[in-house]
Amino acid sequence: MLPVTFTSNMKLSNYSLKQLLTGTAFVLFSTLIYSCQSSPAEQKLPILGSREPVERSVDGKTIVDTVYHQIPDFAFVDQDSQQVTQETVAGKIYVTDFFFTTCPSICPKMKNQMLRIYEKYKDNPNVVILSHTIDPEHDTVAVLKDYAERMNVTAAKWHFLTGDRDSIYDMALKYFIGVQEDSEAEGGFAHSGDFMLVDHNRHIRGHYHGTEQEDVDRLMQDMDILLKELQDEKK
Amino acid sequence: MKKSRLVTGFLGLMALTTLTQCFTDKQNQGQKLYAQNCQSCHMDDGSGLRGLIPPIAKADYLQTHRDELACLIRHGADGPMIVNGIEYNKEMPGAHQLGPDEITNLLNYIQTSFGNNNPRYTLTEVTQMLEACPVPYEAH
Numbered sequence: 001m002l003p004v005t006f007t008s009n010m011k012l013s014n015y016s017l018k019q020l021l022t023g024t025a026f027v028l029f030s031t032l033i034y035s036c037q038s039s040p041a042e043q044k045l046p047i048l049g050s051r052e053p054v055e056r057s058v059d060g061k062t063i064v065d066t067v068y069h070q071i072p073d074f075a076f077v078d079q080d081s082q083q084v085t086q087e088t089v090a091g092k093i094y095v096t097d098f099f100f101t102t103c104p105s106i107c108p109k110m111k112n113q114m115l116r117i118y119e120k121y122k123d124n125p126n127v128v129i130l131s132h133t134i135d136p137e138h139d140t141v142a143v144l145k146d147y148a149e150r151m152n153v154t155a156a157k158w159h160f161l162t163g164d165r166d167s168i169y170d171m172a173l174k175y176f177i178g179v180q181e182d183s184e185a186e187g188g189f190a191h192s193g194d195f196m197l198v199d200h201n202r203h204i205r206g207h208y209h210g211t212e213q214e215d216v217d218r219l220m221q222d223m224d225i226l227l228k229e230l231q232d233e234k235k
Numbered sequence: 236m237k238k239s240r241l242v243t244g245f246l247g248l249m250a251l252t253t254l255t256q257c258f259t260d261k262q263n264q265g266q267k268l269y270a271q272n273c274q275s276c277h278m279d280d281g282s283g284l285r286g287l288i289p290p291i292a293k294a295d296y297l298q299t300h301r302d303e304l305a306c307l308i309r310h311g312a313d314g315p316m317i318v319n320g321i322e323y324n325k326e327m328p329g330a331h332q333l334g335p336d337e338i339t340n341l342l343n344y345i346q347t348s349f350g351n352n353n354p355r356y357t358l359t360e361v362t363q364m365l366e367a368c369p370v371p372y373e374a375h
Contacts, residue, residue, distance in 0.1 A: 105275055112278060
């Protein structure tokens, strides 16, 4: 009885060992592959939002294209009374957020973080920042101009946008940013502190918590990836 | 005899722990109040927002306007203000709900943190300052 058990145990442990080795080899191999794939040079950012397959026929064959969520055309006015439209950001990548100048809660932190982005990319012609006010009634061109001048930022790089209230709120939805008037909220408006990264095709490529330094670090890394993609495409 | 000394020692240790606990809590009150009332605008490190919200860290204003700070915290500020040579002009909301003891702890935290090394306030001092806040503040 006893020897038999012994042998079967031996077999079992042999079998396990083989399995273990194979398993380890597999894990090592996949790690190798994975680490190669995710090297920074090869990294590609996802396109956020809904996507729809659109069928079209070419020479009798059906071809399926994927249509990604895209930021529609827009027209707002910045702190220099200049029209800012989709043409302003054409061929560039941009970071956008929604705020208001009298906001006592999260906006100062958002603006402090956005300043880091401004400082890092202020000499890069391929980067633009768009900050929309959600309180256009108070935040007129003059108020935004004073705000930007005090922060010592130029309108060529960082546009503070105002305009028709409904158009601004509709745009926020297109960027998936929640904004609403709320008398309960501090300052009378409730909004998320998100920063959205948008590419040269006006596709959203990332969203970040604009009040958190680590997440804004991640945003700047992603901007570098996106800038590289832009460079490669321009070649 | 030996046992009673042990008990006394134990009780003494308990009392000391409780006292230290209270002391520690009071020490942290200023920091907690800062986080609740000031941090979102003046930032974690007291640096403020460039050109828009004045810094607290190494701000000359804390020394030059030392006697006005208690009223400023309670009633807020409006109109231009020069801090470290830069003009700021943004409304600061008042923290009306804070009592003199809380404002004292908050002020002492501000005056001794973020690289500041200014004299502390006593509760009596702050209470007197608050009682003498300028009349226009009443409108707020």
